Amino acid sequence: MLCPVCKTDMIDLEHDKIELDYCVKCKGVWFDSNELELLFEKMNLKNCSLSISDLINKIDEKIPENKHKCPLCKKTMGKIKIGDSSQTVIDICINGDGLWFDGGELIQLIKHASQDIQQESNAEQQVINFLGEVFRI
Numbered sequence: 513m514l515c516p517v518c519k520t521d522m523i524d525l526e527h528d529k530i531e532l533d534y535c536v537k538c539k540g541v542w543f544d545s546n547e548l549e550l551l552f553e554k555m556n557l558k559n560c561s562l563s564i565s566d567l568i569n570k571i572d573e574k575i576p577e578n579k580h581k582c583p584l585c586k587k588t589m590g591k592i593k594i595g596d597s598s599q600t601v602i603d604i605c606i607n608g609d610g611l612w613f614d615g616g617e618l619i620q621l622i623k624h625a626s627q628d629i630q631q632e633s634n635a636e637q638q639v640i641n642f643l644g645e646v647f648r649i
C-alpha cells in the first residue's frame with residue numbers, strides 16, 4: 513500500500529496482534545477500520561460509542577488542511593478533529609476504510625495524550641495510547 517502523502521511503499525507494523533501500515537519516510541500511520549475494531553474489542557470497548565461511521569459523521573468540511581486520498585479506495589478523505597485537549601486533525605476515508613495520521617500529528621497527539629493521563633479513558637484515548645505504545649514515544 514502506498515503512503516497517501518508521499519507515495520512511498522508503507523511497511524506493516526504489528527503490535528499486540530494489531531497491524532498498522534507505517535510510512536518510514538513521512539512517519540504517517542494508516543489504521544485500517546478492521547484493525548480499529550479489533551483494538552476496541554481487545555480493550556473491551558465493544559459497546560463504546562466510537563465507530564468508523566460515527567467518526568465519518570464528524571467530518572468537518574471547513575478544516576483548511578491539504579486533503580489526501582484514501583490508499584484503498586482512492587477517494588478524497590475527510591478531516592476530523594480528535595482528542596480532548598489537543599485539536600489534532602486526522603484524515604478518515606469517507607467509505608470507512610480507515611484512518612490516516614500524519615507523522616507530525618501522531619507525535620503531537622500522543623504527547624498531549626500522555627499529559628492528560630488522569631482523564632477518564634475513552635475510545636479515542638485508547639487509540640492514542642495504543643499508538644503511543646507502538647511508537648514508544
Ligand SMILES: [Zn+2]
Binds near residue numbers: 584585586605606
Ligand atoms: Zn477508502
